[in-house]
Each structure stands twice: as structure tokens, then as C-alpha cells.
Amino acid sequence: HTHSIVIYMESIGDARSFLSAAREVALTKPMIVIKAGRTPQAAEAAVCHTGTLAGRDAVLDAAFRRCGVLRVDQISDLFDLAEVLAKQTRRPQGQRLTIITNAGGPGVLATDALVATGGELATLSAETLATLNQCLPSHWSHRNPIDILEDADPDRYTHAIQGAMHDPNSDGLLVILSPQAMTNPTQTAERLQQLAKSAPKPVLASWMGGADVTQGEMILNQAGIATYRYPDAASRLFNAMGRYSYTLQALYETPALVDDGGHSRDRSDRAVIAGLVDQALAEGRSLLTELEAKAMLRAYGIPAVESSLATTAAAAMAQAERLGWPVVVKLVSPTLTHKRQVAGVRLNLCCGEAVEAAFADIATTITSQYGPEAFTGVTVQPMVQRQQGIELILGSSLDPQFGPVIVFGAGGSQVQLLQDSAVALPPLNTTLARRLIERTRLYPILTSHGDFDLAELERLLVRLSQLVIEQPRIKALDINPLLFTPASPGLIALDARIQLHPPELDLAQLPRPAIRPYPSQYIKAWQLRDGTPVTLRPIRPEDEPLIVQFHHSLSEESVYFRYFHLMALNHRIAHDRLTRICFIDYDREMALVADRHDPISGQHQILAVGRLSKCHGLNQAEFALLVSDAQQHQGLGSELLKQLIQVGRDEGLAAITADILRQNRAMQRVCEKLGFRLTRSPDGTRAELRLP
Structure with a gap:
């Protein structure tokens, strides 16, 4: 009987547990939160710019977006949104609103509120204009808002609503009624009630007039x-509905795969990264040099401009000759972080004498002022x-509650002045990376020039999030500037800073990532x-197209044994259903797939899926297996179940269970072979394995 959930919040205890629970609920029930204490407190100055950009309130907003929770600032909005989201089963696909009104003033006020909160007036299509011209008086507004x-x-309200309701340029309809001499609020409400039943988009109403419109x-x-x-x-609430839909779409939109997801990073890269960190800590440094930071970026596929170390003026001139003119000379210091702020950068040097002078000037200035x-x-x-x-600026900082945070925005020497940045919680995929970019004022500039490769910027942000997640010793990271050009090189890091946690710090004491x-x-x-190599691995959101192909390979018998009833293919491969299969919370369930890679075509194929779903309120989980018909009797089901059992042990489960159809003898034999206790009844077979 619960349709919406409203929360008054002062703090979050276990961030990961809250986000995990919220993600599970948000797809089926709207969650609206009002958080007290929004005004930020003064914070310590951070070593990296990104530490100051990622304010606590911005991080909390990012956390709410990541789990599909809608945040409001006023108590009235809390309950109004709960009502409208519970009543409206249709969600707007955007924030373009069509307004129908019998008075100009209310239409203008609704438009002001709409635009001020991020929405826009829908542009009426030619077909809609033609329809309205036929059914409305000649002096109607001929634009949106539709002033009738x-x-x-x-009758006129009915004609206007029918004419505007199906406009493809609109995401929602607001009908405003203000009492006038010819107005009948009750009859108009009855007409709107009937029309709204067939509306393909959300319909809101504003009945002005107090007691005169109460019945309507x-x-x-x-x-x-x-x-x-x-x-x-009403306009503000329509925009809030649009933001809610937009957030859910981002969570469950199938992303593009970036390389292999970084999960086969070769040993040489891992050795390079480990060596850089170990060397810095052994030398008592918490800051990597620029050369070390760029080497780490390159190991994760983030391009960085070539840089060479020079400890003498002669060496600096030799390196400049090798690289070609003009060059940049920048300070290397184990203690000073921001080179520009201490006059440690010289640009556009075109000859050896200029390089020699720059070296001497930087050396003199730094040693005299800082030792x-x-x-x-x-x-x-x-x-x-x-x-x-x-x-651009890209980076990460560590939030004491939500763990690592990714920052993206306008960069360069004026980064603090521009104050154009957005934050997100890692790990990212390409969809979440695009949403991060969209939340900056830079985004319209990037999209207005079609030559900028935004897809590559998304992939770079995904790689950055992989670096941050896989290298917990990093305390803060700052790529500024990252130059983004329409032509080659496209994206390249011109400068980078990485700060490490001290070696004596136990990494287990750090806040863990808020999203597993x-x-x-x-x-x-x-x-x-038969010798065919496969990879058994956890499922990921990018697998949705492969899961669709997998379901095409299943017989009716395999489907029946898995789901206990027949299920049509178009239902099994529907996106809304596959979001629950591929977009999983690894804290609540684990799904393993058998992935076969064709080295000739480069294509991947999923041969089997095994799933372990935790039971609410119990320290145990249920398993389910489904193997492609063509790959059955290859030992794949047994091996997948073995891996699920190991996952259960690693995750600290007490037991694994399953319900199996009586006819599914093959699955029963697999369970018996792996130590499950079977309890048979006329309704089926119950398998249970207690884990030590």
C-alpha cells in the first residue's frame, strides 16, 4: 500500500547501506528526501583544487542522484512531490511543458517558474498549431502558453487539450483554470478527467479561485x-518530475563498454603503478612528482603530454632541443603542490637561452623563498x-562519509574563479559520465561545437574512476588542465598532481566507496x-545486448526449468526487465556469466548465467542457473555453481538455497554432487547448502 516514501534526514550513518537500500526501492517507489543543515561549514583548505570543489552538500546531491532519490528544499515540496509521483504513473521524458490557460497572467507566472527551475516551454508543432487554429477563436495566443x-x-478547453495532448514536442501538459464569466470549473474538470485517461504524458492542473473551484x-x-x-x-513540480525521470534513466540506461572495463589491465601496468607508489612512500613523500603522476595516468589509458626531468640547466636545454620548440619548463618539488602559485612555470620558451634563464630563475626563486x-x-x-x-579539470577527493568522489569542470589557472564543476560517485560508466558532464555550464559549449569527441571524454572519465577505485592509496588527484581540442591530440593532460595517504595509515580505516x-x-x-576457453565473471550493465542474444539461444524447456513457467522472448528481453538483471547491486546479489570471446571476430557471447540473491532479513541467498542449450553437458552449470558457492563463502553467507522443479533432474544431480541437501515434496525439490 506504499506509493511514495518521504524522508526527513539529518545525517546518514552507513552511506553504502543507505544507497544500496535506496537503489533497490527507487525504481518502483519514488523516494523524496529533505536534508537539514544544507548550509556548508567552513572546511580545511585542500591540497588539490578538487578538494575544495567537492563540497559536502554537493557530494550528498551526487549520492542521491546515484541511487534515484529526489531531494527537495521545502517541506511543502516534500509532500507535494510525494503526491504527484504517486498519482502520475506516466513520467515526463523531458522538461518541455505545454500550458493551456484561460488567463494570460497565470500562464506567464507558470512560464517564469518553469524556466527558473530548469524547464522550458514546448514548441508547438505545425500539426498542433493547425489543429488549434481550426478549433479556437482566431485571436488565441498562437503559441505556448496556449491562451484560449x-x-x-x-468545450473550448476540451478542444484545446485534445489538440495539444499528443504534440511530440511536449513532455507534459498543465491546464490552468481561472474563474471568469463563462468558466465552469466543475464541468471543465469532468472533461479533463476523461481526457487524462488517454493522455500519453503526465497531466497537471491548476484550478484557481478558492471556494468557487473546490468541486472541480x-x-x-x-x-x-x-x-x-x-x-x-505546478510548473516547479513538473520540473521535479522531469529530474526524477532523468535520474532514473541515467541509472538504467545501457552504457557503452570502455575497453574491457579495465579488468584485464596487464601486469606491466600494475607493476608500474605499484612501483611509483612504493618509491614515493619509501622516500617519505606523500606527493608524486609530475612525471610519476603522468605515468600513472598513462597506465590507465589517460593521455598525458610527454615530460622530461632535468636537474641542471644544461640538461633542460638538451631536453628542449630533443622535444622541439617551443617548450614549457615547470618546477619539480616534493613539497610545493601548485606550481603557478609559486612562480614555478615558464611558457612558450623558444630557444636554449630562454630555457637556461627559466631554469635559473625558478631555482633561485624557490630556494630563496622555500629552501x-x-x-x-x-x-x-x-x-x-x-x-x-x-x-578542463578532472580529479578526485576523499569524502569522509561517501569515500572517493570524482570532480569534473572548467579548468585552467582560473578554476577557482570560474566555479563551474560537478561531482559524482565512482565507479562511473559512460552514461553516468555523460550526466556528470551535462551538469556543468561547459556542456552547452562542448555540444555547440560538433568536433569535440564527447564519447572519448566519457571514456576518459570512466578510466579515471577505475584508477580512483583501484588505487585506494591515492588521497587526492588533480588533472588541471586537461586540454580538450576538436582535432589531434583530442584529450591530453598537461599537468597532474597526485597526493598519497601516508604509509602508516591502515587503508581499512578509510571510508569505503559508497557504491560497491x-x-x-x-x-x-x-x-x-571440449576445450573452449571462457571467462567466468560478474555481470555488468554493459552486458545487456549480450543477454538479449543469450535469451535467443534458449529452448522453451530451459526457460520453463528456470522460471517455473513459460515466458515469451519479447518479455524476457524487455529493457525494463533486463535492467534488473544487468544493473545489479553487488552488495545485494551476485550474477556470474560465462563469457566466450571469439579471437577472430572480436565478438563476445554469453553462454550461461548464474545468480546469487540475498534473502531479506536472513544471512543466506538463493541461487539460480541458466545455461544455453548448445552449451549444456559441458560442465558449465557445475562450475558456475561452484563459483557461486565460493562467492557465498567470501561474502560471509551462512547458507545457499534453491527451489528446483521435480522434472529438472540434471540440476538436482549437480546440487547433490556439490554437497547440497535435497528435500523432495510433491510441489518440487528444495536444495540447501550450509556454508562453514
Whole structure:
């Protein structure tokens, strides 16, 4: 009987547990939160710019977006949104609103509120305009808001609603009624009640006039049409509905696969990264040098401009000659973080004399002001021309409650002045990366120039989130600037800073990521009985197209044994259903797939799926297996179940169970072979394995 959940919140105890529970509920029941204490407190200055950009309130907003929770600022909005989301089963696909009104003033006020909160007026299509011209007086507004004039009766409202309701340019409809001489609020409400039943988009109403419109309001509310006394409130709530839909779409939109997800990073890359960290800590440094930071970025597929270390002026001139003119000379210091702030950067040097002078000037300035220990040399790198590019900042910081946080925004030397950034919780996929980019003022600039490769920027953000998740020793990371150009090189890091946690810090004491990362520890190479190599690995959101192909390979018998009834293919491969199969919370369930890679075509094929779902309130889980018909009798089902049992042990479960059809003898034999106790009854077989 619960339709919406409203929460007054002062704090979150276990961030991961809250987000995990919220994600499970949000797809079926709206959750609206009002959080007290929004005003930020003064914070310590962070070593990296990103530490100051990722304010606690912004991180909380990012956490709510990640789990599909809608945040509001006012108590009235809390309950109004709960009502409208419970009543409206249709969600707007965008924030374009069509307004129908019999008075100009309320229409203008509704438009102001709509635009001020991020929405826009729908542009009426030519077909809609033609229809309205036929059924409305000649002096109607001929634009949105659709002003049908003060003498509008129920018939005119009906014609206007019918004419505008199916406009493809609109995501929702707001009908405003203000009492006039010819107005009949009750009859108009009855007409709207009937029309709304067939509306393909959400319909809201604003019945103005107090006691004169009470009967009409009652009719609309009883019909499940969210109705408000003031049209500006209706516009704001429509936008909130649009944000809610947008957030859910981002959570369950199938992303593109980035490389292999980073899960087969070769040993040489891992050795490079481990060596960089170990060397810095052994030397008592918490800051990586620029060269070390860029090497780590390259190991994760993030391009960085070539840089060379020079500890003497002669070496700096030699490196400049090798790289070609012009060049940049930058300070290398184990203690000073922001080179520009201490006059540690010289740009556009075009000759050896200029490089020699720059080296001497930086060395003198730094040693005199900060001591000789602050200067260990310079780096020399090519001067990358920035005229056609945009400078970005990417980075991460550590939130004490939500763990690692990714920051993206406008970069360069004026980053603090621009204050254009957005934050997100890792791990990211390409869809979540795009949503992060969209939340900055930079986004319209990037999209207005079609030559910028936004897909590559998304992939780079995904790789950055992999780096942050896989390297917990990193305390803060700052890529500024990351140059983004329409032509080659496209994306390249010009400068980078990485700060490490001190070696004496136990990493177990750090806040864990608020979203459980991909459990790569459960990846295993294996062979079928016929020698075919496969990879057993956890499922991921990018697998949805492969799962669709997998279901095409199943017989009716396999489907019946798995689901206990027949299920049509179009239902099994529906996106709404596959979101629950592929977009899983690894804290609540684990699904393993058998992935076969064709080395010739480069294509992947899923041969089997095994799932372990935790039972609510119990420290146990149920398993389910489904193997492609063509791959049965290859030992695949037994091996997948073995891996699920090991996952159960690793996750600390007390027992694993399953319900099996009486006819499914093969599954029963597999369970018996692996130590399950079977309890047979006329209704089926219960399998149970107690885990030590």
C-alpha cells in the first residue's frame, strides 16, 4: 500500500547501506528526501583544487542522484512531490511543458517558474498549431502558453487539450483554470478527467479561485490528477518530475563498454603503478612528482603530454632541443603542490637561452623563498597550442562519509574563479559520465561545437574512476588542465598532481566507496569440456545486448526449468526487465556469466548465467542457473555453481538455497554432487547448502 516514501534526514550513518537500500526501492517507489543543515561549514583548505570543489552538500546531491532519490528544499515540496509521483504513473521524458490557460497572467507566472527551475516551454508543432487554429477563436495566443481566452467554456478547453495532448514536442501538459464569466470549473474538470485517461504524458492542473473551484479540484484529485491552487507550484513540480525521470534513466540506461572495463589491465601496468607508489612512500613523500603522476595516468589509458626531468640547466636545454620548440619548463618539488602559485612555470620558451634563464630563475626563486629542499629540478615538455581547445579539470577527493568522489569542470589557472564543476560517485560508466558532464555550464559549449569527441571524454572519465577505485592509496588527484581540442591530440593532460595517504595509515580505516565497485576478484578463466576457453565473471550493465542474444539461444524447456513457467522472448528481453538483471547491486546479489570471446571476430557471447540473491532479513541467498542449450553437458552449470558457492563463502553467507522443479533432474544431480541437501515434496525439490 506504499506509493511514495518521504524522508526527513539529518545525517546518514552507513552511506553504502543507505544507497544500496535506496537503489533497490527507487525504481518502483519514488523516494523524496529533505536534508537539514544544507548550509556548508567552513572546511580545511585542500591540497588539490578538487578538494575544495567537492563540497559536502554537493557530494550528498551526487549520492542521491546515484541511487534515484529526489531531494527537495521545502517541506511543502516534500509532500507535494510525494503526491504527484504517486498519482502520475506516466513520467515526463523531458522538461518541455505545454500550458493551456484561460488567463494570460497565470500562464506567464507558470512560464517564469518553469524556466527558473530548469524547464522550458514546448514548441508547438505545425500539426498542433493547425489543429488549434481550426478549433479556437482566431485571436488565441498562437503559441505556448496556449491562451484560449477568458470566455473559454468546457468545450473550448476540451478542444484545446485534445489538440495539444499528443504534440511530440511536449513532455507534459498543465491546464490552468481561472474563474471568469463563462468558466465552469466543475464541468471543465469532468472533461479533463476523461481526457487524462488517454493522455500519453503526465497531466497537471491548476484550478484557481478558492471556494468557487473546490468541486472541480475534488473531481481532479479523485481522478489521480495532481491539482494545485497556484500554477507556478505546478510548473516547479513538473520540473521535479522531469529530474526524477532523468535520474532514473541515467541509472538504467545501457552504457557503452570502455575497453574491457579495465579488468584485464596487464601486469606491466600494475607493476608500474605499484612501483611509483612504493618509491614515493619509501622516500617519505606523500606527493608524486609530475612525471610519476603522468605515468600513472598513462597506465590507465589517460593521455598525458610527454615530460622530461632535468636537474641542471644544461640538461633542460638538451631536453628542449630533443622535444622541439617551443617548450614549457615547470618546477619539480616534493613539497610545493601548485606550481603557478609559486612562480614555478615558464611558457612558450623558444630557444636554449630562454630555457637556461627559466631554469635559473625558478631555482633561485624557490630556494630563496622555500629552501633548497623545495627544488629538485624542472620538467621540460612541448608547448601545446591551446587556441582551439578548452581547458578542463578532472580529479578526485576523499569524502569522509561517501569515500572517493570524482570532480569534473572548467579548468585552467582560473578554476577557482570560474566555479563551474560537478561531482559524482565512482565507479562511473559512460552514461553516468555523460550526466556528470551535462551538469556543468561547459556542456552547452562542448555540444555547440560538433568536433569535440564527447564519447572519448566519457571514456576518459570512466578510466579515471577505475584508477580512483583501484588505487585506494591515492588521497587526492588533480588533472588541471586537461586540454580538450576538436582535432589531434583530442584529450591530453598537461599537468597532474597526485597526493598519497601516508604509509602508516591502515587503508581499512578509510571510508569505503559508497557504491560497491565491480568485483573483479571473481573473474576466472576456465575451459569447457571440449576445450573452449571462457571467462567466468560478474555481470555488468554493459552486458545487456549480450543477454538479449543469450535469451535467443534458449529452448522453451530451459526457460520453463528456470522460471517455473513459460515466458515469451519479447518479455524476457524487455529493457525494463533486463535492467534488473544487468544493473545489479553487488552488495545485494551476485550474477556470474560465462563469457566466450571469439579471437577472430572480436565478438563476445554469453553462454550461461548464474545468480546469487540475498534473502531479506536472513544471512543466506538463493541461487539460480541458466545455461544455453548448445552449451549444456559441458560442465558449465557445475562450475558456475561452484563459483557461486565460493562467492557465498567470501561474502560471509551462512547458507545457499534453491527451489528446483521435480522434472529438472540434471540440476538436482549437480546440487547433490556439490554437497547440497535435497528435500523432495510433491510441489518440487528444495536444495540447501550450509556454508562453514
